[in-house]
Amino acid sequence: MYRFLLTPRWWGINVFVLLAIPFCVFMGSWQLSRFEARVQDHRSADAQAASAGREAARPLKELLPVDQVTSGKPVTATGHYDTQLLVPGRELDDAAGFYVLTLLRTNDGKALPVVRGWLPGTADAAEAPAAPRGEVTVTGALQASETPGDDGVSAQGGLPAGQTGVISAASLVNLVPYDVYDAWVTLEHADSGMKAVPAKAPSDSGLDLKAFQNLGYTGEWFVFAGFVVFMWFRLLRREVEFARDAELGLVPEETTAGERESSPSGV
Incomplete structure (x- = not known):
């Protein structure tokens, strides 16, 4: 009754099943590991954020380049404030407002973008407090450069002079005539009545949509593996029923073995 398993069609089906199941299990396990x-x-980022406030601030150059380990770490830098820009469209405590971003010219000539604080409402240069004069030493949380599409980050185009939508060296180098560090700092204590901007978690370290997509893909791959097994047993059962009917003479004579072989569903 099971001699049909030796036919070329069933050899092909069996090989496909033997390859498909391990592949689906591997892909599901990989998505689960992701x-x-x-x-x-996410846990490491939370622990890092909790411990960052207890760490001593370190010089800027010791923490560059910014990565998931150094992001959010307290940093210190010395220099003179120069160009001031506004970063519109930023929310804080569920209120709309803007950042006041001032470039700190350090002793090596490069500038460090410093978010001195946040103000509510529409970005207006007249409302932004002037930066302190003379040499200053700032202390704040080190942050990686932003990219358009990040949470709260808009595209660069269409903004008036004196504003930027993205805090990054790539965008700021077009607005100022000097080199800019590929990082920025948000002050621990905001200047002149502004609200301090909390440090952001490192990118790709939170339980965002991508994380739950990985979990969803895990379930899909294991479902695919189960579906392959289900279809194999279904085809086997139908083939056995057909063979039994043939032995009992219940299959019409015009249904030949060749026609069965050509039918992918076995009917």
């Missing part, structure tokens, strides 16, 4: 890695990154 989700677990994001969960671990």
